[in-house]
Amino acid sequence: MKRDEEFFKKIKKAEKTAQYAMFFTSLATILLLLSIYDPTLSIFNSQEKLYEEVLVDEDRIENGIHVRTGLKDGKGLMTVVNNCTNCHSAKLVTQNRMNAERWNETIKWMQEKQNLWQLGENQEIIVNYLVENYPVNQIGRRMTLSNIDWYELKD
Template structure:
């Protein structure tokens, strides 16, 4: 004989099973949609995988260190004695732009090299240090720019309120 309490328990179990089924369906559909967002071509289910490597031809040796109009094209450094020593030592760790945006005299460049050796793990440059400092002091020295000259022969006027 069915009691009112039994009917309630059966209904609760049926609702619980239905909710569980809905939850499982939600997880399956949601998981599939997430997978489609990650791999919309469903490439994991294709028989032949697509090639993932792209062959890139190395630069020709002639173009790698090409100089045009007195400028080393790869780095932007000015052509001069010691250029390749600077390229080979300075651009291993940082961009050439870090060098070209700075202006220092020989003492400033030596201090910068010493700072890099003490704090940035720059190796001992040995005899290359003089070559590098000479090059940098020659082509990346402070410009002789001063304050602009005073304006002369100007007729000033008063602003009216």
Template sequence: MRFRPDLLRAMIVLFNLALVIFGFTFFYLLFGETLLKSYHNRPVPMEQPGYRSGGSGKTADAEEEIVNGIHVQSGLIYAEGFDIVRGNCTACHSAKLVTQNRATREGWTDMIRWMQARQGLWDLGENEPVILDYLATNYAPEDIGRRATIDVEEIEWYLLELEEE
């Protein structure tokens, strides 16, 4: 008994399709749940009951030290909205990225919109006004520069005399 070439080709295509479906099913059964959970991960405020930091064995209370109004672990100013800011912002990047920047409320809004458009930041929903209030209040632009202006009149100048050989 001989197979017709067109029937053989169709059987090979069906066999390959079955292998691909079997492979995807096997991969999903092994890793699918973990991949889906990590893909849909949303930040959770760290002060929820039962929170334990990644592997240190310390409870959240042991890591909530506040010194001079600064949360020691993150470096963020401890003020109203702190937990929401820490939960949302540090889910993707270090708190240092927040503390090194200064902006108006509009500037912070622009940064959030950029992160949403370019970096995959989720919709902040009801948390957005709280986050913007916190950032605009605690990380607003400062009037001081990197250093005070030098008073040239007060400098005692001297001439450097070089000896010629």
């Protein structure tokens, strides 16, 4: 007898859980259909507006820096952004400080080996931007060590 009561309690609990699941599934379906029928009723509108605002502001310049990429503002910036950052990070561009000849060689290599499209007139604009804003560093990765008291390691 007690065993039957426990079984029926479990059945009732399962039925209640199934009812809740059906209710929330129906509610989600109704909300989805309403948002498809009339997008202004969507519960995601406020998030969509925030996303749209980000898209509008993605190419803004603050303190002389292009916010999205971190590149310096200058003549040819958007040509660099539109042609270089489609395939790789702007950091990859800025860490490779080269002269015009080396940039042109690198672009030729990317075209031959990495399927970079022909840049046409944009190549000169890109190279000029990079040479002007990210010139070759005359200083290496660190200063040369001087006045060091060297010692020999003993085995």
